Amino acid sequence: MKEEIRIDKYLADMSVGTRSQVKQMIRKGIVTVNGETVKKPEQKVRIQHDRVAVSGRDIAFENEVYLMLYKPAGVVSATKDPREKTVLDLIQDKKRKDLFPAGRLDKDTEGLLLLTNDGKLAHEMLSPKKHVDKVYFALIQGKVTTQDQEAFRQGVDIGEDKLTLPADLNILKSDDVSEIEITIREGKFHQIKRMFEAVNKKVIYLRRISFGPLELDPALHPGEYRKLTEEEIRLIKGETNE
Numbered sequence: 001m002k003e004e005i006r007i008d009k010y011l012a013d014m015s016v017g018t019r020s021q022v023k024q025m026i027r028k029g030i031v032t033v034n035g036e037t038v039k040k041p042e043q044k045v046r047i048q049h050d051r052v053a054v055s056g057r058d059i060a061f062e063n064e065v066y067l068m069l070y071k072p073a074g075v076v077s078a079t080k081d082p083r084e085k086t087v088l089d090l091i092q093d094k095k096r097k098d099l100f101p102a103g104r105l106d107k108d109t110e111g112l113l114l115l116t117n118d119g120k121l122a123h124e125m126l127s128p129k130k131h132v133d134k135v136y137f138a139l140i141q142g143k144v145t146t147q148d149q150e151a152f153r154q155g156v157d158i159g160e161d162k163l164t165l166p167a168d169l170n171i172l173k174s175d176d177v178s179e180i181e182i183t184i185r186e187g188k189f190h191q192i193k194r195m196f197e198a199v200n201k202k203v204i205y206l207r208r209i210s211f212g213p214l215e216l217d218p219a220l221h222p223g224e225y226r227k228l229t230e231e232e233i234r235l236i237k238g239e240t241n242e
């Protein structure tokens with residue numbers, strides 16, 4: 001991130017308004033830098049040092065944004081889509097233009113999705129080499145058995161070059177519709193659905209409950225989101241430094 005940027009970009013990046021709205025604010029004389037009224041949109045500000053305010057309200061610069069979203073079913077994990085509603089359509093306030101989902105959940109999958117503009121961190125958390133744990137709760141059509149547990153521990157054939165990595169299957173209820181928790185360490189397309197297909201069963205509901213050290217906040221409802229805490233940011237950064 002550059003040390004100095006134009007004041008209109010600074011304010012637009014902080015979602016104070018669009019670039020042209022911000023220029024209008026500057027024209028109106030309501031934007032100040034270190035208490036001095038800004039005259040031109042091209043004026044440079046030092047993002048670490050200068051104090052920027054609009055109508056007397058301080059606008060701090062945030063380089064990186066990390067949001068925990070409880071993805072609801074029915075939205076796609078993309079930044080844009082010509083037909084479907086995307087996870088970014090759910091973000092209302094202070095939406096950064098460079099925000100994107102770190103990884104993908106299927107349209108019908110719910111649960112924890114990290115939205116960020118930190119490309120480096122997202123890349124690291126998703127890297128197949130890092131084996132970041134992902135835990136899902138699922139409802140499965142049919143009785144899930146200890147044989148399935150063993151098969152997942154060994155790795156199953158989902159039509160890739162290699163078997164899946166060992167996954168931990170915790171059977172919460174084995175019945176006509178079973179309840180399970182599963183921990184996987186990779187993130188292949190439709191991975192859990194394909195793993196259950198490999199043992200002749202069908203996933204009928206899927207919710208991600210953790211992603212590395214992040215746990216889905218029980219206070220969130222589907223469609224809601226919040227910023228990560230400092231502690232959570234520290235944990236995810238630690239995870240990728242190992």
Ligand code: URA
Nearest residue numbers: 106109190191192193
């Ligand atoms: N596995 C799946 O099958 N779908 C998801 O959305 C995530 C993991």
